[in-house]
Amino acid sequence: MDAFLLQILNGLDKGSAYALIALGLTLIFGTLGVVNFAHGALFMIGAFCAVTLSRILGASYEVIDPTKTDFLGNPAKVQMPYVNDWFGPVAGPALQDWAVPLAILFSIPVMLLVGWIMERGLIKHFYKRPHADQILVTFGLAITLQEIIRNFYGANPIQTPAPEAFTGSVDFGVWLGFAENAIIYPEWRLVYFVFAGIVIAGVFAFLQFTTFGMVVRAGMADRETVGLLGINIDKKFTIMFGIAAAVAGLAGVMYAPINSPNYHMGMDFLVLSFVVVVVGGMGSLPGAVLAGFLLGILESFFSNSSFKGWIIENLYLDGTFLASFIQGIDQIIIYLVAIVILLTRPRGLMGRKGVMED
């Protein structure tokens, strides 16, 4: 039971990221009818917002520390972060330590701006073009964005640690009455899960309780009516795109400590998020969230060797080719599920009829 729970927990952080990206993707083609292959890039830009802020807060100059000497006996030079000068020796380091959570505030305007430029500058010209063109142009954009990031941040992953206070692990099992050390879970992942929950709840509340959200939901239910409802529909589209970009960006910011940001993380997550969207059912927001978590958890189960061992043993597959196939299945389980779902249940888990089906 505790092992089971641990696998579920392990799937939650990735699942949260899938869910957040898929949510944004669904918002975009639910309302704007655009298939956005650059959505993974938005996630990546979010992660690099965290990198950037931690670099800004870490910017420093050299000073001579008279209290220390180096090994030759000369006064030692130490790096003095600017924030220490501005905010004092207590608040300064604290700011640096909390760079990633602070990047949330930093990333929201950045992502809204990026989203605004993307939608106004590019996407809006593609509303009337075929889906293939939309895929192609956003694919080109994804390449461009990731290469820009590589140009400025290099090709290597950049470690971006969580605040000191969250680097430990919690003994989750004890809370639930299991034995000590049965379920050890990194604190930051817990934070990520809670954060994702808040963002998702925020998006749903926004759609549920604001007039703007009502228009959007009406539009997603029937794209024809959007035109009738809004006087300034263009502006609503832009805002919608900005929100979707911000959601992807936030997912990226907080993901930075879990997986050191690199320039191609967007492409890696993109394929999976599309799979998630399809499994959830194109155009269904709850479907996207549900499928995100389900697939994250599924992946975590199948990357656990004792679980796979259990399957092999109980199905008497030991020694057969299938045994080695199952050993490597964590790599492909999500795709397998997606293919099966697409073929047997084209509308996905919660999709409506006929969305984007020719």
Added chain:
Amino acid sequence: MFGLSSKHDRTILIVATLFMLLAPVIFNLFPENSALAFFNGGYPDLMQRFAIFAILATGFNILFGLTGYLSFGHAAFLGVGSYSAVWMFKLLGYNVLPAILLSIVVAGLFSVVIGYISLRRSGIYFSILTLAFAEMSYRLAYSVLTPLTNGETGLQVYNSDPQVLAGANSPTSPHLFGIEMSSAFDINLGPWQFTFPVGYYLCAILMLISFYIAIRIFRSPFGLMLRAIKSNQTRMTYTGLNPKPYTLAAFVISGMYAGLAGGLLASMDPLTGAERMQWTASGEVVIMTVLGGAGTLLGPILGAGVIKYLENVFSKMNETLLETWFAFLPDSLQHAVVWVLSKFTGEGWHLTLGLIFMVVIIFLPGGLVEGGQRIGKRFSRRKSSGNDDDNAAASEPAE
């Protein structure tokens, strides 16, 4: 001639043939030691890649250009072709003929399976299915299938391999009945230097054959049906035609083209790894085809040529080189210019590629061929558009 009924088709086939045969000269226009020699592209390696990717893009175009089904999984067939070819080298010996044949057959079979399943959906769902299959193949190649693919090390030929058909004095690199792929003969004409590589000519000839087959397909009733699929599947079914087998046939043919390309890649360099199958590699084929002009005959070849050439030139430009080029500028300006340009060259080539691709889709959805036609029309307004022979080569921008 060649069963091509229209003069237009004969012309483009002849032009393509001349171009391919003389490519070593055409690409080395600049004398060896001149300042512009930098822009030469007549290296065996580059020209081979051009011919091979032209095959790949031509095949991809039969699917995407004609039927409109956008596959993001063609790199998987390329990879499968390469693996098959290397296995032939390991088992039979370095003769490229069996290797290439097997790579076409295996890629064909593989595409029957993937195509049969993926084509049960259309539109964006089809794209995502092919994407999922390609990612799956890529990951399987790294994990479960390591006995076949040799995992991360990549598949290559070892001394201990059986090579049952290899004689005592067979060449120890890929060859066609004794003629080694890596051999070449050089001609020096004054300051010009031309290299005529064997490997390239094999690729070029196979490319011309592939191109010829593509022309025949484009002009045949089969090709017409493929275009009908793109245009209106409802009308097609109510006209007594079953779109499914037509699309599947196009998918398999284009998969076989990709297999041939993969086999040739391995024949030029008998080593292959799974990264060839990644979905971003499929994206590159898409870019080539669309850049040149999807649905046109010459487009994919043009696209492959432009991208492979620019890739070569841009990747070669490093900062030192840029500095010498802009040495005539005042210092600060020189640094600024070099700084900006360096972002787009060398490692930054992919950035340039992404930008070019976006610009083409935004402003020229019909690709370079359409661009050429627009310019051509501007110069000869008086010619009306009534000439039907040329009509099929012209691609209307996607609706």
Added chain:
Amino acid sequence: MGILEVKGVNKRFGGLQALGDVNLSVQENTVHAIIGPNGAGKSTLLNCLVGKLIPDSGSVSFDGQSVLGRSPFAINQMGISRVFQTPEIFSDLTVLENVMIPCFARRDGTFKLNGIRSVMSQNDMRAKAMAMLEDVNMADKATMHAAAMSRGDKRRLEMAMCLVQDPKMLLLDEPTAGMARADTNNTIDLLKEIKEKRNITIAIIEHDMHVVFSLAERITVLAQGTPLVEDTPENIKGHPKVQEAYLGGNH
């Protein structure tokens, strides 16, 4: 025994009985109109004939063979061609190519890997298509892109595409809906001409009584999914049940 026999066909959409026990017999070489108020189930019936929908029960046979369970392309190959309310044509292709596709479909069947001889060098097919275009007065537009044509021409083209297959039966679903009077009259003339020149059975769904009475030899009135009466136009005109269905039912 008619060329098209519909017996006891039922079709439900959830709780809605779209077709209830429909019997219909269309005689060879006649023009048979199916009329009825909106939502009567006319289009549903037509979709059951062409294989787009499968009836819940009952039988549909054409030319002595059952069409049930066959896909639309197989049914077309049996000799039924269909004209849509908004013309369905291959708008990316030229007019000539549009008409050649059905020629190949008739010759090669539902699928043939026919990749050797070029389309334009097959003179017999080309001639057949051109002759058809001349029949509908569109020969001069052969090289035009289908998308660039007027709506009336698209309708003509679609008819040409159906007729070049030499179908035994032509099905039309509201071919004049949304048309101006002049276009409607042109369509009537076109259909009359077709009728005179060929041995063909035509079933037409139509709201415009002018069209119905200009063309039909027999009329079936459908209301709420069941046929009320079937008779000649003269008898239908004054029939009390018909008046009721149109005036009392939905209007």
